Amino acid sequence: MLKRCYYQLLLILVIIVLCIWQIYPPEKKIRRGLDLQGGVHVVLEVTETQNEQAVSDLTDRALEIIRNRIDALGVTEPIIQKEGIKRIIIDLPGVQDPEKAIEIIGQTALLEFKLVSDDPELLKQALEGNIPEGYQLLYYKEKDERGIYRETHPLLVKAEPELTGRYIEDAYVGYDSSGFPDVTLVLNKEGAAIFEAVTAKNINKQLAIVLDGVVRSAPVIRERIPGGKAQITGRFSIEEARTLAIVLRAGALPARMEMIYKEVVGPTLGRENIVQGFRAAIYGGILVFLFMIVYYTTFGLLANFALALNILILLGVMATLRGVLTLPGIAGIALTCGMAVDANILIFERIREELKTGKSPKASIDAGYKRAWSAIIDSNITTLIAGFILFLLGEGSVKGFGLTLSIGILANLFTAVFVTKSIVDWVMLTKKIERLRI
Numbered sequence: 327m328l329k330r331c332y333y334q335l336l337l338i339l340v341i342i343v344l345c346i347w348q349i350y351p352p353e354k355k356i357r358r359g360l361d362l363q364g365g366v367h368v369v370l371e372v373t374e375t376q377n378e379q380a381v382s383d384l385t386d387r388a389l390e391i392i393r394n395r396i397d398a399l400g401v402t403e404p405i406i407q408k409e410g411i412k413r414i415i416i417d418l419p420g421v422q423d424p425e426k427a428i429e430i431i432g433q434t435a436l437l438e439f440k441l442v443s444d445d446p447e448l449l450k451q452a453l454e455g456n457i458p459e460g461y462q463l464l465y466y467k468e469k470d471e472r473g474i475y476r477e478t479h480p481l482l483v484k485a486e487p488e489l490t491g492r493y494i495e496d497a498y499v500g501y502d503s504s505g506f507p508d509v510t511l512v513l514n515k516e517g518a519a520i521f522e523a524v525t526a527k528n529i530n531k532q533l534a535i536v537l538d539g540v541v542r543s544a545p546v547i548r549e550r551i552p553g554g555k556a557q558i559t560g561r562f563s564i565e566e567a568r569t570l571a572i573v574l575r576a577g578a579l580p581a582r583m584e585m586i587y588k589e590v591v592g593p594t595l596g597r598e599n600i601v602q603g604f605r606a607a608i609y610g611g612i613l614v615f616l617f618m619i620v621y622y623t624t625f626g627l628l629a630n631f632a633l634a635l636n637i638l639i640l641l642g643v644m645a646t647l648r649g650v651l652t653l654p655g656i657a658g659i660a661l662t663c664g665m666a667v668d669a670n671i672l673i674f675e676r677i678r679e680e681l682k683t684g685k686s687p688k689a690s691i692d693a694g695y696k697r698a699w700s701a702i703i704d705s706n707i708t709t710l711i712a713g714f715i716l717f718l719l720g721e722g723s724v725k726g727f728g729l730t731l732s733i734g735i736l737a738n739l740f741t742a743v744f745v746t747k748s749i750v751d752w753v754m755l756t757k758k759i760e761r762l763r764i
Contacts, residue, residue, distance in 0.1 A: 328755050334748035342635065345642030355645040358419060359652035359726060360591045365419040366427050369587040372412040382411040388579050389414050395430050395572060405650065414583075424590040430569055432585050437491030439524070439556075440483040442532035442544055449482045460485055464534065466541040481541055483534050488524045493517025497575040499567045500557070507567035508559040518554025526550040537570075607660050614667055622674055623763065628749060629670035632741040636666045639737040640730065649733075652726035658713070662734025665706065669742035672698040677762075687762035688754055695747050702742065710735040 349355050360367055370392075372385050389408055396404050396418065405417035421427045443449065443461060452463045462485045466478050496512040513521055524533070525547050534544040535558050543559045562570070614633070618626035640659060644651065677694030685693065713735060716728030753759070 331752040345638045348642040348645045357650045359650045361653045366424045367589040368416040370414045370583045373582045438487035438536045439489040440534045443482040497571040507562045511556045513554035636737045636741045640734045655726035655730040658727045658730030666738045669702045
C-alpha cells in the first residue's frame with residue numbers, strides 16, 4: 327500500500343515538473359489573444375454568387391493565400407480560420423502597423439500583362455464610349471510630387487491577358503534607373519516561356535502591367551526578353567514596393583472579397599485588461615485560500631495545493647495545445663478555481679459526516695471520498711459538456727472561455743480526487759493519526 331502511494335506521489339511530481347517545463351517562460355509559451363496584447367481582428371467574405379461548393383472552395387484557397395501573406399508579414403501566432411462557407415476570420419495579435427496589415431490582407435492582387443493597342447482611332451472611339459469588342463479602357467495612374475496617385479492618360483488594352491500573376495515564382499524589391507523602388511518579378515518555367523514568346527512577337531508595342539484593374543506601368547517591348555524576369559515601376563515608396571512584393575509573392579486572391587468587419591485593439595487596452603483580469607483573479611484566489619485555511623485548517627492547505635496544481639496543469643495543457651488565452655479565458659480559469667474548491671468542500675463535508683458517526687479517521691476518509699464522488703462527477707461533467715460546446719461552436723473570446731473551462735474541469739477531477747487522496751493516504755500510512763479534525 328505504501329509503495330503504491332510513493333508511485334502516486336512520484337506521478338504527481340512528474341506532472342508538476344512537466345507543466346512547469348511546458349509553460350516556462352510564460353511570455354513565450356502562453357499565446358495571448360487580441361484583448362490582452364492588442365492587434366487586428368478582420369472578417370472577410372467572398373462576394374461570388376456561385377454554388378455553395380464552388381464558393382467554399384474559393385474560400386479555402388483564399389484562406390491559404392492570406393495565411394502566406396500574413397506569414398510574410400512576420401506576425402507571430404496569427405489566428406486564421408474559416409467560418410461557414412464564405413467567411414474568413416483573422417486575428418493578428420501584437421501587430422505594430424494595423425493599417426498596413428489590413429491593406430495586405432484585403433488586397434486582391436490580380437496581376438495581368440495586357441497588350442496595348444497602338445491604333446489612335448480605336449482609342450478615340452473608346453473614349454467616346456464605343457469600346458471595341460475584345461478590348462477595355464484602362465487608365466495609367468502615376469504618383470505626383472505630393473505622393474498622390476492620379477489618372478494621367480488612358481490606354482486601350484486587350485481584355486484577354488497575355489500572362490497572369492499565377493506564374494509568379496518570386497517577387498522582390500529593387501530600384502529603377504531613376505532611383506525609385508520597383509518590384510522585380512521572377513516567373514516560373516512555364517511563365518518565362520510565355521513571356522518570352524509574347525515579347526518576341528510584339529516588339530515595339532506597349533505591354534501594360536495591370537494590378538487590380540489599374541495600369542501600374544506600360545513599357546515598350548524593345549526586344550525579346552528571355553529568363554522570365556519583369557519589373558513593375560511607378561514611383562513607389564519603399565514600403566509600397568515591399569507590400570506589393572509580399573502580396574504578389576503570396577499570390578492573388580482567387581475571388582473578390584469584402585471586408586465586412588474590422589477592429590483594431592490598442593496595446594494600451596490590452597495591458598489594462600491583463601492588469602485588471604489578473605488582479606481580480608489574484609484577489610479572489612487570496613480570499614479563497616484564506617477561507618479554506620481558516621475553515622478547514624490542515625485540509626484547507628491540502629485543498630489550496632490542489633487548487634494551485636489545477637491552475638498549473640491548465641496552463642501547461644494550454645501551452646502544449648497552443649491555446650489562446652483571452653480575457654474571457656481568464657474568467658474561465660477563475661470559474662474553474664471555484665469549482666475546484668467546491669469539489670474539495672464536498673469531500674471534506676462528507677468526511678465530517680462520517681467522523682460524526684464514530685468511524686475511524688481512515689474509514690471516514692475512504693467513505694468521504696467515495697460518497698462525494700457521485701456529486702463531484704455530476705457537477706463537473708455537466709459543466710464540461712457546456713464548456714466543450716462553447717469551444718466547438720463559439721468564436722474568438724467565447725472559444726477561449728470554453729477551452730480554459732473544459733481543461734480546468736478535467737484538471738479538477740484529477741487534482742480534487744486523485745492528488746488529494748494520494749497525499750492523505752500517504753500521511754495516514756506514515757503517521758499514526760488517532761484523531762482527525764476538519
